[in-house]
Structure formats: C-alpha cells, structure tokens
Amino acid sequence: MAKAPTVYDVASDAGVSIATVSRVLRRPADVRESTRERVMASVRELGYVPSGSARGLAARRTGALGLYFPGFDAMDDLDEISDLSANESPGYTLIDDVGGAQDSHQFNLYFDEVLRGAELEAWRRGFALTVAVGRGGLAADAVRDMAGRVDGLLVLSQSVPDDALEQLARRIPIVVLASKAEGGPFDSVTVSNREGMHALAAHVIGDLGSGDIAYVAGPLDSPDDTDRWAGFVSALRERGMEPGDVRLRRGEFTRASGRRAGADLLASGDLPKAIICANDQMGLGVLDALNGSGVRVPDDVVVTGFDGIEAANLSSPRLTTVHQPMEMVGRAAIQLMQRRLDDPEAEPASMRLPVKVLLRESSERK
Amino acid sequence: MAKAPTVYDVASDAGVSIATVSRVLRRPADVRESTRERVMASVRELGYVPSGSARGLAARRTGALGLYFPGFDAMDDLDEISDLSANESPGYTLIDDVGGAQDSHQFNLYFDEVLRGAELEAWRRGFALTVAVGRGGLAADAVRDMAGRVDGLLVLSQSVPDDALEQLARRIPIVVLASKAEGGPFDSVTVSNREGMHALAAHVIGDLGSGDIAYVAGPLDSPDDTDRWAGFVSALRERGMEPGDVRLRRGEFTRASGRRAGADLLASGDLPKAIICANDQMGLGVLDALNGSGVRVPDDVVVTGFDGIEAANLSSPRLTTVHQPMEMVGRAAIQLMQRRLDDPEAEPASMRLPVKVLLRESSERK
C-alpha cells in the first residue's frame, strides 16, 4: 500500500495550488474549465482519494449521520469461525431443518427496515450512514464515540440512558425514534400506536359482540407497549368494558413469551374469545401454542398482533395486525435531521406516521 | 449548540497539557490515577466529545470500516412524506392486505444478514461500520467517497466496476464478498455454492430415479449463479445426464421471474419431475405458479431453491433449499479485514463458508 497521494501531490502534479484542487472537488464551477480538467486528470492518474478525516476536520462537518440501536446482550455465544484457509471439506451436511425464526429476529426485522429507510434517505441527501448496535452496558461509550464522528445522531428510544443523551444533545443534533415523549426536547418520529391499536381492538370487540378478551402486553418500560395498551383500553371503554374485565398477560415482545402466554391461557381451561397481542411476535407465539391444541383460529378464538412484520403474513392462519411503516420511520428521521441541521434553532418537531390495520384470517371468519 | 469543547478546553480546565488529556482517553494506564480522575472530571463537566475527524487525521486511521452493497435502481418512486407536523387524523385505514413480499426484498434479506454479521464483528473489534447501498451509476463515486473515510472496505462482488476497485485497492484494503475469483488479488469470502448445489441436485436426481428436470437459472453475470450451475451439472453427469437433457429457464433471481418460469413450464403442457432453482426467490415464484394450478408439490413435481431465506421456510409446502450462512459471511469478511490490517503484506486469502442442504416438503414425499 503506497503512501496515499494528498492534495499536495495532486496540486504539484497539475501545476496548481492546493486551494485549486480543493475547489475542483468542492465547487467545480468556480474553476476555469481547462484548469479543472488538468486537475481531474491528475486526480485520476494518481488515484487520489480525499481524506474524510482531513475534510471533516477542516470543514467541521463529516458528512455522515449515525444510527444507534440497542442490541441484545445474548449475542456473545456466537461460534467463532476457526479456519481462515479455504475449506476443502465437502462443505455441507444434510439435515432436515427444524425451522423457525429466532426470537432475536423480531428486533432485527424492525432494525433492518428502519435502517434501510434511513440509509436511502441519507444517501439521497449526500450523507453516509454509520450504524452501531449497542451491547451490554457500553451504550454510553459507544454512542459517544459515534457522536464524535457524525453530524447527527438517530437513536432508538431507550437505547441510551437519558442523561447521556441530554449530554450529547448539547454537542450534536439528535433525533429519537419511537420516542415516548412526543413533546420532549428532541426531534422524534413515532407511529400511531395508540390509534392503531384502538382501531384494531374496536373492530375485534365489535365483531365479537361479547365474550371475554385477553391482552398479551409487552415489557413495562416500552413506550410502544404503553401506547398500544392505551389504545386498547379506550376501545374497551367504548364498549362499556374496563381493563379489569380483561385477562392480562405480559411478555417480552418475543415469540417464546407469546407461546408461553398462549399455553398459559390454554391451560386455564377456559379460553377467551380473543387474544390481542401487543406485537406480532407474541401473536405468532400464541398461534404456535394454539395450533398444536386443536383450537381453531379464528372460530374458537381470534388472535391479533401489531407491527406488520412479514412473518405475520406467512403464518397460518395469517395474523391480523397493525402495520407500522418502519422504513418510513427511518426516512422520516433523516428528514427531521436534515431540517435540524439546516436550522439548529427550530422548535423540536415530532413526526407521527400513520399505521394500517391489516385484517387477516386470524380474526376474520369466512 | 454551543461551540464544542476541545482537548484544549479540557486540558486547561483540568490544569494539564493536551497530551495528557489525549493519554487519559487513549491509554489511561500511562497516566497517574489522580491526574486521570481530574481529567475525566473535566471531560464530564464540559461534555467533551473527541472529534473523530481530528483523531482520524492525526492517527491516520479512522476506526471505521465500510460496507458497500449494490442496490436496485427501482427505489426512486418512493413517495415523499409530506407533512412534518403531528398527524391529527385517525392515522389508520382498514384494508385487507393482499400480502406478499416485494421482490426487492430478496436482496435486502441477504444484505440485512450480512450487515448484521459485519456490524457485530466490527463492533467486537472496536470498529464502527459505515454502510452504503449503491444506486444508479454513481457506484464509483460513492465507493470512493466511502473509501476516504474508512480504514477498510467490504464490497459485494460486482457492485463496483473492476477497474475502480483495483484503483482503490492501492490505497485501502478491500475484502470482496461472494467473489467469483477465489484466486484473485483480493481477500474474499465465498460460500460453497457449487458443492451445495451438487449435493442438493444429487439428492433430488437420485430420489427421482428418472424423469426430466428443469433448471431455473439466475442472471448470466452472477458468479453465484455460475457456481451453482456448475454444481448442478456435475450432479447431472454423475447420473449419466448432460446439461442438454435439462430444460433451462433463466430468471433474474426475483420471485416474479420464478413465477414466469413456473407458468411457462406449466404452459408447455408437460411438466418436468423436478424444478431446480438457482435461488429461493425463484423457487417461491415457481411454487406460486404451481400452487394455483392443481399441480401437487412434491408429488407431481419437486421444487427446490437456494439461499435459505426465511420465507422459504414459511411457504407451503416449505421449500427445500441450501442454506448460506449469510451472517457468517459478514463476520468472516471483517475477520479477513482485520487480518489484512494487521499484516498488509499477507497473501490474499479467501474464506469459503460451508452451506447446508435443507430438505423440506417441497422435495420430500411423506
């Protein structure tokens, strides 16, 4: 790897000053065409690649945005890849897949789609996107390190301690995704969790006419869960019911926890007429538990989820759910960031994105 | 946003030199504990965040790695998000989902998993990961820009023009994913495409005993496709058959193209006994075409895919396929990069990762 050429090398090769080289790259219009061509020729010939660091330092902007997501702490038992050399063994084994998505997938699905949206929108605006997934307790350090190398930070709600976030916010713009506090100090993007769950629950309850209902909630510290529950309760009240009338189970947004909730309800001996779940994974878990037992969905019991992940469209029966525009969340976040970068003094804004209720076979009798 | 404090601010606040501040952050062990604590106190108080650019410039390494993937050019018709203010409308509509994965998903699935592996492995090694998805013809520019801001580049094969890549390789280490040329000038990671397809095809052909076979290939310029085809052909020859004995259809690795191939085969009036597809998406497409027509899979015709994407495990019948360890591809790439960074003079290495044949209902009669 030969020493990389710098502006100086290009400048002397082209017989101009370094300022001119810089101009050719940044504002080509300010340079006479003949000069520009001469410089570009040198650039090509030398294989010049401008240093992002130098540029960032001088220009006081890096041209990159950061996306920070919390991770699972359970990722440490991944097996090592041992051998670097080409693998001469057959390289395959025959197995009959036992199938099934990992639970960690749930989160990944969300992450992947948000990332995709953010990346797209960032690219459109000429930003690079740096991603980091938090692990363990090092969140504050990792995000701080990231903060030092980007022009703005997108952070998933709850992934960084509040105080650390406020500290960082003094140095760099921050947009919070799926924030709980829409009126907070940060720009944020949220989805209509409450309205979506309200609409779904109202439909299910209305359809049912009567009969008892179970609700499988998510973790207590999840703002999403809180909002969805609120939407559910309001739908309940519209029909003259109270939260106390509902059988409540709490999971962790994982398929396994949904499975447990389903088994538990099943074991109680008297199944509710509907099981409303706070997210798709848990809904699928409930379906898993029910499917083995001879219970018919939706005839015996209606099951619903929330999120609109693809797996919910591939289960049998397909899961009725509320679809979140996850890719849009990523795009919206970048848009908010752009706005903030353009006008640092603007009032914090929050964008709420609409959701769609998707009625499918797990709730609709033919 | 007040002017961000620098090492100088921290240094004077703590009553030390900037070198000491730097040391406290980089090599804490080299500093007396009392000094270290004083400095850290100032760091916290001032909310100091080291500038990645300055650091990168001075240290000649950015601490970031880049992952570059090609994208689809079909992403331009995404609708704009219009309104920045909170959405007061109900925020939902009731629709009955028509469902189905987008074709662009195929690629995303691959990308997402590789990205996840790369991010994980990069994080473990203290690197940040910057991602970019190529769009349109600007690949060379985008990747060049990226090259300027990272210490090493992971590039999906074919996503960057060869000459541009060789140019860049003179300035920065490059690892190629899914490379065609294992003996090439770059470090690379590949999967056992050939062996996997060989094993799968040998099994299917052996099981069948006799009867004609169709092969749904991918794009001609895909190294993956080439290798898989080679594996298929070798399995064929082992049974005394020749490529000429097979009905060949060519798709673009998309579900829609698989659907077309399936419909086409169906229309021919005489269905083969097996349809081997070069990837899962096309296999699923073939299944789509067949499922509507009363043809029974696998009894009338066996269908297989390649990749092991999740959707292949959720179809009915579930699709027999060859699973690629996509997350491992990402991780392996980072490992190769680390090795190269540690020893720039090392011989180019390539890691071949094993695949698994997953026999499922689309090929196995009960």
Next chain:
DNA sequence: CTGAAAGCGCTAACAA
C-alpha cells in the same frame, strides 16, 4: 479565477 496562509482538533514522538 487562483494562490497564500491560517487553522480545524488530535496523536505521537521526543524531551524533560
């Protein structure tokens, strides 16, 4: 339209 020169904030010798 082009050049000279002053930093941008940090790291890494080298001294002390």
Next chain:
DNA sequence: TTGTTAGCGCTTTCAG
C-alpha cells in the same frame, strides 16, 4: 509521568 511540538490533509478567508 507529563509537557512541547510537529504535523495529519483539507477548507476557507483574504489578497491578488
């Protein structure tokens, strides 16, 4: 153990 001092490679006034 700590401080001094060069740069790292680029952008950006300010002159010319």
